[in-house]
Amino acid sequence: MISKNQIKLITSLQQKKFRQLHKLFIAEGVKVIQELLDSNFVLEHLYVTESIFESLNNESKTVITESELKKISCLSTPNNCLALFAIPETEKPISSGLIVALDAVRDPGNLGTIIRLCDWFGVEQLWCNEQTVDLYNPKVVQATMGSLARVKVHYLDLEKEIQKANLPVFGTFMDGENIYQSNLPSEGILILGNEANGISTAIEKLVTSRLAIPRFGNLQKTESLNVATATAIFLSEFKRSAS
DSSP states (O other): OOOHHHHHHHHHTTSHHHHHHHTEEEEESHHHHHHHHTTTOOEEEEEESSSOOTTSOGGGEEEOOHHHHHHHOSSSSOOSEEEEEEOOOOOOOOOOSEEEEEESOOOHHHHHHHHHHHHHTTOOEEEEOTTSOOTTSHHHHHHHTTGGGTSEEEEOOHHHHHHHSOSOEEEEEEEEEEGGGOOOOSSEEEEEEBTTTBSOHHHHTTOSEEEEOOOOOSSOOOOOOOHHHHHHHHHHHHHHHHO
16 A cells, blocks of 8 residues: 555656655666665665565565556556665766766666666766756666666766866767777767757867767768767777777
8 A cells, every 4th residue: 555645755756856855766667676776776665566576574665556556657557666766975976997978968768778888888987967867867767777776977067077087088079080990098088968969069178089970871861870879889989999
């Protein structure tokens, strides 16, 4: 059984201001929840419609009906479980290794996929400016498929942090150097911009190397690549060069 107050709290967490107020976020699905349980994230409470997560004590878990789950779920087709986790305290970023930086990426699916890509390619840090979609947006959490547990995501003054870092800065543009012909280092900051407008003028001024993914189609009509797709190609080339 779930109370009206609990339903009200959980549904409010779909909005950023209430996530910040309560310092909680929503995760759904067995895989995502299990990945977070196996990490340093702290479980606030778990709601299930069947006998799963048996190792958890009954105080941390409530069995609810499918209709109750539909009331609190962010998904059009709810799974069989929903959990609330505490939003952890922010940590200081570390200026070493290969860092991905996002300049106003707005789509939750793109951010979630980029977090998964960072996890896949061993990128431990993702820097975002405040114009980038919130990490704890339920759609972002869902799209990470649990990789949120292994990638440190920092929201910061991107311009200042890049200036402080003693690292080469790579920007992604349509008119940059061919990524497949570039000598890429093992350390650096790789910047990807907004889906519609690309990298902002202020951040562009900090770029030391402009990179591009060439078009191979005969007609050359495609205007751009999806930012998450582009991230996969850039990270693949950085890691291939470093290997």
